[in-house]
Amino acid sequence: MSNNIHDKEIVIEPPSGLVHLNLRELYEFRHMLWSMIWKSIRIQFSELYLKFFWTFARPLAMLGVFIFIKNYSGANMHVSNISYSLYLYSGLIIWFYFVESTNATAKSVEKDAALMKKIYFPRLISPLVPLVSNLYSFGISAIPLVVMIIWQGTYPGWKLLLLPLVILQCMILILGTGTMFASFSLFSKDAERFLKLVLYLGLFVSPVIYSPDKIHAKSQLVYFLNPMAGTLLAFRSCLFNDFPFPFWQWMYSLAFSLVFIIAGIRMYRRADMHFADKL
Amino acid sequence: MKNETAIEVQGLSKKYSIGTIKKYKKKEIGILDNLLLPFRMLRNIGETSFFNKNDDFIWALKDINFKINHGEKVGIIGKNGAGKSTLLKILSRLVYPTEGKATIRGRVTSLLEVGTGFNNNFTGRENVYLNATLYGLERAEIDSIFDDIVEFSGVGKFLDTKIKYYSSGMRMRLAFSVAAHLDPDILLLDEVLAVGDIAFQQKCLERVEGLASGGRTIVFVSHSMSAIVKFCDRVIWLQDGKVIYDGEATEAVKLYQDGPLSEKELDLASRSDRKGTGLVRYTKVSILDENMNLCENVRTGQCINIALDYRAEEPYAEPPRDVKACIIIEDNKQNRLFGLPSEILIADLSNIKSTGRFICKLNSLPVIPGVYDITISLLIDRQLVDKVVSAYKLVVLEDDYYGTGLLPKHTMGRVCVDFDWLHESRN
Numbered sequence: 001m002s003n004n005i006h007d008k009e010i011v012i013e014p015p016s017g018l019v020h021l022n023l024r025e026l027y028e029f030r031h032m033l034w035s036m037i038w039k040s041i042r043i044q045f046s047e048l049y050l051k052f053f054w055t056f057a058r059p060l061a062m063l064g065v066f067i068f069i070k071n072y073s074g075a076n077m078h079v080s081n082i083s084y085s086l087y088l089y090s091g092l093i094i095w096f097y098f099v100e101s102t103n104a105t106a107k108s109v110e111k112d113a114a115l116m117k118k119i120y121f122p123r124l125i126s127p128l129v130p131l132v133s134n135l136y137s138f139g140i141s142a143i144p145l146v147v148m149i150i151w152q153g154t155y156p157g158w159k160l161l162l163l164p165l166v167i168l169q170c171m172i173l174i175l176g177t178g179t180m181f182a183s184f185s186l187f188s189k190d191a192e193r194f195l196k197l198v199l200y201l202g203l204f205v206s207p208v209i210y211s212p213d214k215i216h217a218k219s220q221l222v223y224f225l226n227p228m229a230g231t232l233l234a235f236r237s238c239l240f241n242d243f244p245f246p247f248w249q250w251m252y253s254l255a256f257s258l259v260f261i262i263a264g265i266r267m268y269r270r271a272d273m274h275f276a277d278k279l
Numbered sequence: 280m281k282n283e284t285a286i287e288v289q290g291l292s293k294k295y296s297i298g299t300i301k302k303y304k305k306k307e308i309g310i311l312d313n314l315l316l317p318f319r320m321l322r323n324i325g326e327t328s329f330f331n332k333n334d335d336f337i338w339a340l341k342d343i344n345f346k347i348n349h350g351e352k353v354g355i356i357g358k359n360g361a362g363k364s365t366l367l368k369i370l371s372r373l374v375y376p377t378e379g380k381a382t383i384r385g386r387v388t389s390l391l392e393v394g395t396g397f398n399n400n401f402t403g404r405e406n407v408y409l410n411a412t413l414y415g416l417e418r419a420e421i422d423s424i425f426d427d428i429v430e431f432s433g434v435g436k437f438l439d440t441k442i443k444y445y446s447s448g449m450r451m452r453l454a455f456s457v458a459a460h461l462d463p464d465i466l467l468l469d470e471v472l473a474v475g476d477i478a479f480q481q482k483c484l485e486r487v488e489g490l491a492s493g494g495r496t497i498v499f500v501s502h503s504m505s506a507i508v509k510f511c512d513r514v515i516w517l518q519d520g521k522v523i524y525d526g527e528a529t530e531a532v533k534l535y536q537d538g539p540l541s542e543k544e545l546d547l548a549s550r551s552d553r554k555g556t557g558l559v560r561y562t563k564v565s566i567l568d569e570n571m572n573l574c575e576n577v578r579t580g581q582c583i584n585i586a587l588d589y590r591a592e593e594p595y596a597e598p599p600r601d602v603k604a605c606i607i608i609e610d611n612k613q614n615r616l617f618g619l620p621s622e623i624l625i626a627d628l629s630n631i632k633s634t635g636r637f638i639c640k641l642n643s644l645p646v647i648p649g650v651y652d653i654t655i656s657l658l659i660d661r662q663l664v665d666k667v668v669s670a671y672k673l674v675v676l677e678d679d680y681y682g683t684g685l686l687p688k689h690t691m692g693r694v695c696v697d698f699d700w701l702h703e704s705r706n
């Protein structure tokens with residue numbers, strides 16, 4: 001058999017203070033990673049007959065509700081350049097991807113604890129699984145968006161090429177936040193509740209439902225401290241040609257994400273050293 | 280060139296924190312207490328630090344050393360809580376050691392619990408694939424062994440049924456079949472052979488036997504001594520996190536099964552592998568405590584009496600004057616540690632009758648935990664009358680010899696002596 005995962009000398013020692021990321025090892029375990037990702041996708045859909053429907057249902061229902069409220073209350077969401085329905089739907093799907101993946105990565109250690117007690121694999125695999133597998137639902141929920149884009153004739157331009165970068169930045173942010181909270185929640189379950197609350201409130205303080213133009217100019221600086229603000233606007237800019245690219249805001253989001261992923265993974269590895277016994 | 284050693288363990292120790300236990304009083308379980316719990320928790324915030332220094336610790340493993348060569352089959356035995364599973368978990372990289380180092384050369388598969396990663400909502404077929412990838416196989420490799428796995432498991436009929444509709448035995452059969460068809464160099468097994476019905480257990484044993492004869496290295500934890508004797512050439516016996524015996528399997532199992540030491544007084548009279556004229560024969564060795572009661576557990580530093588019963592073939596007409604008895608203590612690798620010859624004390628053992636007993640008192644047994652051989656001999660009038668090599672196996676358990684909770688590591692030898700350290704600093 002050509003399986004060579006363990007075909008070398010393994011030295012087992014007490015955890016050292018040196019925290020480094022073993023990307024080579026992660027690569028060696030890629031088959032396992034893929035298999036766990038597929039499993040996770042299958043689980044999400046295996047018990048649902050109306051599989052696809054449920055994936056769109058939430059953003060579509062919210063779209064309906066908000067358009068209804070907007071039309072009947074006459075509220076101004078300050079969305080310019082594109083239609084409100086496109087603005088809202090595109091915001092909702094990436095926002096839900098962010099929220100669900102962050103929650104899932106934060107819980108991934110707990111979820112895989114039984115496996116970690118019996119099989120060795122690089123610990124980073126656990127949070128990577130929901131991060132990637134949720135992309136699938138994200139993709140499915142983008143189908144109505146594509147239909148709406150074609151319907152309304154608001155086509156993307158060359159900026160579409162930047163889309164993978166923006167999504168990657170979002171994934172980095174998710175992984176950073178997720179691993180950080182996964183480490184915290186090994187100390188105390190309070191962290192998990194805190195994260196849930198923050199993510200819940202996040203919907204209302206991020207440019208998902210309304211445009212940041214609605215915010216007073218002076219408050220905007222504070223508003224854009226939220227790393228998802230830049231991501232949400234950049235995501236839309238990649239999809240809709242007329243929507244301006246929020247360069248500085250997105251640069252901030254990117255920097256924030258990079259800081260978070262470095263901190264998150266360091267904390268994750270540290271937590272692993274202390275808590276491998278307590279899973 | 281391939282290194283001979285498959286597994287090398289040096290000074291491996293594992294400390295577990297077992298938590299601070301007295302957090303809630305027993306009476307705090309009424310309805311009111313449950314309602315008040317959220318507020319009571321607040322009180323604990325200050326007390327709980329993340330790395331609680333006040334936690335109680337136990338050493339699940341302490342200073343373990345051994346080497347296992349490629350192709351060796353090693354059984355690990357010991358009582359519940361001796362540290363067997365902990366050792367395999369460290370070797371499988373599931374927990375970190377606290378001290379020491381282990382080196383593993385070759386591809387390892389550990390089966391610490393079968394059925395790992397089975398998902399109830401997937402079919403048997405899907406689960407076989409999933410499970411095998413968790414053990415590091417690629418799709419093509421699984422394809423090639425899939426039929427063997429299914430055939431071995433004998434649940435082929437249910438292959439496309441969801442696992443949740445399997446009986447627990449069927450689940451385990453399938454899980455074990457996956458595990459048994461992996462092809463590792465080193466196989467770590469923790470009590471996994473006890474799955475399924477008798478027929479399947481037999482099949483599992485045969486399979487492991489097949490793997491074993493294929494030159495693989497197997498480390499095998501089991502409470503089934505018959506399985507140990509069957510598969511293993513060598514046994515490592517753990518007790519309280521320490522290796523107390525490392526050697527030949529059948530002998531270890533015999534010692535282990537003999538249970539409490541009091542039952543282990545050997546009937547020496549029947550042993551024929553002895554030297555000397557035979558005018559007087561030792562008939563029994565027993566280990567007694569300071570009150571001359573049979574000693575159940577011998578511990579480092581304990582006061583013991585080694586009693587040697589003898590019988591004279593023919594009563595001496597005139598009791599011999601010059602009688603010298605000697606006890607030699609060896610470790611289980613036949614290194615002499617020390618001797619206890621009666622002659623240097625000018626002890627008077629003369630006046631031998633037809634039967635009797637010599638007693639050698641050790642105020643403090645100076646050896647670290649382990650298994651030791653006691654060799655006894657008797658000289659009468661400068662003539663060797665009797666000598667029995669390895670007349671008794673002494674199993675020594677741990678104790679706090681120095682009052683510090685520490686004992687010398689075995690790399691410093693196996694003997695504990697009384698000593699003190701002083702420091703006189705001069706300016």
Ligand SMILES: Nc1ncnc2c1ncn2[C@@H]1O[C@H](COP(=O)(O)OP(=O)(O)OP(=O)(O)O)[C@@H](O)[C@H]1O
Binds near residue numbers: 277297364
């Ligand atoms: N995660 C843990 N946290 C704290 N203590 C632990 C943990 N795991 C094991 N221990 C302790 O370590 C000691 C050794 O346990 P281990 O599971 O290695 O025993 P064992 O030899 O496998 O016993 P058995 O024959 O019952 O399987 C026990 O005292 C146990 O309580």
Ligand SMILES: [Mg+2]
Binds near residue numbers: 363364365469
């Ligand atoms: Mg065990």
